[in-house]
Amino acid sequence: MPSGQFAGDQVIKFVGMARREQRRVASVRSPKPAQCPRRSPSRGCAVGRCALSRDTDNPLRQDLWRAGHAHAGVWLILALVALRYVDEANLSDGMKWLVRGSIPIAAILVPAAFFLSVLSPHATTPSGIIFLAYVGAVLLAVGVLVLGVGLVRRPAQRS
Numbered sequence: 804m805p806s807g808q809f810a811g812d813q814v815i816k817f818v819g820m821a822r823r824e825q826r827r828v829a830s831v832r833s834p835k836p837a838q839c840p841r842r843s844p845s846r847g848c849a850v851g852r853c854a855l856s857r858d859t860d861n862p863l864r865q866d867l868w869r870a871g872h873a874h875a876g877v878w879l880i881l882a883l884v885a886l887r888y889v890d891e892a893n894l895s896d897g898m899k900w901l902v903r904g905s906i907p908i909a910a911i912l913v914p915a916a917f918f919l920s921v922l923s924p925h926a927t928t929p930s931g932i933i934f935l936a937y938v939g940a941v942l943l944a945v946g947v948l949v950l951g952v953g954l955v956r957r958p959a960q961r962s
Contacts, residue, residue: 885950
Protein backbone atom coordinates (compact mmCIF):
# COMPACT_ATOMS: atom_id res chain seq x y z
CA MET A 804 0.00 0.00 0.00
CA PRO A 805 1.56 3.36 -0.94
CA SER A 806 2.43 5.72 1.86
CA GLY A 807 -0.22 8.28 2.63
CA GLN A 808 -3.06 5.79 2.12
CA PHE A 809 -4.69 3.76 4.82
CA ALA A 810 -6.98 0.76 4.91
CA GLY A 811 -10.04 3.01 5.19
CA ASP A 812 -9.53 4.08 1.56
CA GLN A 813 -9.86 0.47 0.46
CA VAL A 814 -13.02 0.02 2.51
CA ILE A 815 -14.56 3.11 0.93
CA LYS A 816 -13.66 1.81 -2.53
CA PHE A 817 -15.19 -1.60 -1.73
CA VAL A 818 -18.39 -0.04 -0.43
CA GLY A 819 -18.57 2.09 -3.55
CA MET A 820 -18.30 -1.02 -5.72
CA ALA A 821 -20.80 -3.07 -3.72
CA ARG A 822 -24.02 -4.03 -5.40
CA ARG A 823 -27.31 -2.46 -4.39
CA GLU A 824 -28.49 -5.56 -2.53
CA GLN A 825 -25.28 -5.76 -0.52
CA ARG A 826 -25.54 -2.10 0.45
CA ARG A 827 -29.18 -2.54 1.46
CA VAL A 828 -28.41 -5.49 3.74
CA ALA A 829 -25.22 -3.95 5.13
CA SER A 830 -26.91 -0.63 5.87
CA VAL A 831 -29.22 -2.09 8.49
CA ARG A 832 -28.11 -0.40 11.66
CA SER A 833 -28.78 -1.41 15.19
CA PRO A 834 -30.61 1.05 17.42
CA LYS A 835 -28.66 3.20 19.83
CA PRO A 836 -27.42 1.00 22.69
CA ALA A 837 -29.16 1.32 26.04
CA GLN A 838 -27.50 3.72 28.41
CA CYS A 839 -26.93 2.57 31.96
CA PRO A 840 -27.13 5.54 34.33
CA ARG A 841 -24.02 5.90 36.48
CA ARG A 842 -25.57 7.34 39.63
CA SER A 843 -28.61 5.13 39.90
CA PRO A 844 -27.65 1.45 39.90
CA SER A 845 -31.24 0.37 40.47
CA ARG A 846 -32.29 1.81 37.07
CA GLY A 847 -29.46 0.23 35.06
CA CYS A 848 -29.98 -2.10 32.13
CA ALA A 849 -29.73 -5.88 32.47
CA VAL A 850 -26.53 -6.04 30.43
CA GLY A 851 -24.87 -3.43 32.60
CA ARG A 852 -25.89 -5.14 35.82
CA CYS A 853 -24.57 -8.50 34.74
CA ALA A 854 -21.44 -7.28 33.01
CA LEU A 855 -20.41 -4.73 35.60
CA SER A 856 -21.32 -6.62 38.76
CA ARG A 857 -19.11 -9.14 40.46
CA ASP A 858 -21.89 -11.72 40.38
CA THR A 859 -19.85 -14.85 41.12
CA ASP A 860 -22.71 -16.61 42.93
CA ASN A 861 -24.32 -17.87 39.73
CA PRO A 862 -21.88 -19.81 37.51
CA LEU A 863 -24.66 -20.86 35.09
CA ARG A 864 -25.47 -17.23 34.37
CA GLN A 865 -21.81 -16.35 33.91
CA ASP A 866 -21.26 -19.27 31.55
CA LEU A 867 -24.29 -18.49 29.39
CA TRP A 868 -23.42 -14.78 29.20
CA ARG A 869 -19.88 -15.70 28.20
CA ALA A 870 -21.19 -18.13 25.57
CA GLY A 871 -23.62 -15.50 24.28
CA HIS A 872 -20.88 -12.94 23.76
CA ALA A 873 -18.56 -15.48 22.12
CA HIS A 874 -21.23 -16.71 19.72
CA ALA A 875 -22.30 -13.17 18.89
CA GLY A 876 -18.79 -12.14 17.91
CA VAL A 877 -17.89 -15.20 15.87
CA TRP A 878 -21.23 -15.56 14.10
CA LEU A 879 -21.36 -11.85 13.28
CA ILE A 880 -18.01 -12.13 11.52
CA LEU A 881 -19.25 -15.24 9.72
CA ALA A 882 -22.37 -13.35 8.62
CA LEU A 883 -20.32 -10.47 7.25
CA VAL A 884 -18.03 -12.82 5.33
CA ALA A 885 -21.02 -14.76 3.97
CA LEU A 886 -22.70 -11.55 2.79
CA ARG A 887 -19.55 -10.77 0.86
CA TYR A 888 -19.82 -13.99 -1.17
CA VAL A 889 -23.58 -14.16 -1.79
CA ASP A 890 -23.50 -12.31 -5.10
CA GLU A 891 -20.70 -14.53 -6.41
CA ALA A 892 -22.70 -17.70 -5.72
CA ASN A 893 -24.62 -19.39 -8.52
CA LEU A 894 -28.01 -19.13 -6.80
CA SER A 895 -31.45 -17.86 -7.72
CA ASP A 896 -32.57 -14.53 -6.28
CA GLY A 897 -34.78 -16.26 -3.73
CA MET A 898 -31.93 -18.43 -2.49
CA LYS A 899 -29.65 -15.40 -2.28
CA TRP A 900 -32.19 -13.66 -0.06
CA LEU A 901 -32.49 -16.83 2.04
CA VAL A 902 -28.75 -16.76 2.67
CA ARG A 903 -28.74 -12.99 3.25
CA GLY A 904 -31.43 -13.35 5.88
CA SER A 905 -30.74 -16.67 7.57
CA ILE A 906 -27.11 -16.22 8.59
CA PRO A 907 -27.46 -12.74 10.18
CA ILE A 908 -30.72 -13.78 11.89
CA ALA A 909 -28.93 -16.83 13.31
CA ALA A 910 -26.18 -14.53 14.59
CA ILE A 911 -28.89 -12.67 16.53
CA LEU A 912 -31.02 -15.61 17.71
CA VAL A 913 -28.33 -17.78 19.29
CA PRO A 914 -26.76 -15.12 21.53
CA ALA A 915 -30.23 -13.80 22.38
CA ALA A 916 -31.20 -17.30 23.51
CA PHE A 917 -28.19 -17.46 25.81
CA PHE A 918 -28.78 -13.99 27.24
CA LEU A 919 -32.55 -14.16 27.68
CA SER A 920 -32.62 -17.66 29.14
CA VAL A 921 -30.93 -16.52 32.35
CA LEU A 922 -32.24 -13.01 32.93
CA SER A 923 -33.05 -13.79 36.54
CA PRO A 924 -29.97 -13.45 38.77
CA HIS A 925 -31.13 -16.51 40.71
CA ALA A 926 -31.71 -18.82 37.72
CA THR A 927 -30.54 -22.38 38.32
CA THR A 928 -31.53 -23.70 34.88
CA PRO A 929 -32.02 -21.92 31.57
CA SER A 930 -35.60 -21.00 30.70
CA GLY A 931 -37.41 -22.27 27.61
CA ILE A 932 -36.03 -19.36 25.61
CA ILE A 933 -32.82 -21.38 25.26
CA PHE A 934 -34.57 -23.32 22.47
CA LEU A 935 -34.12 -20.25 20.25
CA ALA A 936 -30.51 -21.39 20.01
CA TYR A 937 -31.65 -24.49 18.12
CA VAL A 938 -33.70 -22.37 15.73
CA GLY A 939 -30.67 -20.16 15.14
CA ALA A 940 -28.42 -23.17 14.61
CA VAL A 941 -30.78 -24.59 11.97
CA LEU A 942 -30.96 -21.21 10.21
CA LEU A 943 -27.18 -20.97 10.20
CA ALA A 944 -26.79 -24.50 8.85
CA VAL A 945 -29.32 -23.89 6.06
CA GLY A 946 -27.75 -20.56 5.10
CA VAL A 947 -24.18 -21.84 5.07
CA LEU A 948 -25.14 -25.01 3.22
CA VAL A 949 -27.05 -23.13 0.51
CA LEU A 950 -24.21 -20.61 0.14
CA GLY A 951 -21.63 -23.40 -0.08
CA VAL A 952 -23.60 -25.24 -2.76
CA GLY A 953 -24.01 -21.99 -4.70
CA LEU A 954 -20.29 -21.28 -4.53
CA VAL A 955 -19.15 -24.70 -5.75
CA ARG A 956 -21.88 -25.17 -8.38
CA ARG A 957 -20.86 -24.35 -11.90
CA PRO A 958 -22.86 -21.79 -13.83
CA ALA A 959 -25.27 -23.15 -16.43
CA GLN A 960 -23.83 -23.46 -19.94
CA ARG A 961 -25.55 -21.14 -22.40
CA SER A 962 -25.57 -22.17 -26.03
